[in-house]
Amino acid sequence: MYRRRFLARVGGGATVGASAALAGCLDEGYDVGMTADGFVPDELTVSVGDTVVWENTSTRNHTVTAYEGGIPDEAAYFASGGFDDERTARDAWHDDFGGRLENGDRFSHTFEVPGRYDYVCIPHEFGGMYATVFVEGE
Known part of the structure; x- marks a missing residue:
């Protein structure tokens, strides 16, 4: 039922602009939703010090995993599951579905x-499930 409510808000298709999709997400208390095969929105701009919340709005399991080479050198690495680096996050997913976010889980x-900051959903990477957060500020 929750998934239907989310899809109804974003219109279920590519014709809805990112701002409309984002508005639906913000109403629910998260910034980025996860559909069966994508992050919505797939680009987000925030300011230094902002916290981004992802929610799995899909019935499929997902991860939020930063590409180590796709974040600023000085930045802290991030991945659902709390892993310190991309290799550990990938190994954990392949070994035991580590970092998994189930329907309704947040990171x-x-x-x-x-x-x-470029990031990916490990199990759906080859299907094109990756996105970017742009951080503006000092």
Whole structure:
């Protein structure tokens, strides 16, 4: 039922702009939703010090996993499951579904360094489930 409510809000299709999709997410208390095969929105701009909340709004299991080479050098690494690096996050997923977010689970990260942050859902990476957070500020 929750999934239907989410899809109804974002219109269930690509014709809805990111701002409309984001507005639906913010109404629910999260910034980025996860559909069966994508992050909504797939690009988000925030300010230094902001916390981004992801919620799995899908019935499929997902991860939020930063690409180590896709975040600023000074930035803290982030991944659902609390892993310290990308290799550990990937190994944990492949060994025991580590970092898994099930329907309704949330993950958050506070961005302290400006720049571009690219991240992925490990099990759906080859299906194109990756996204970016742009952090503006000092």
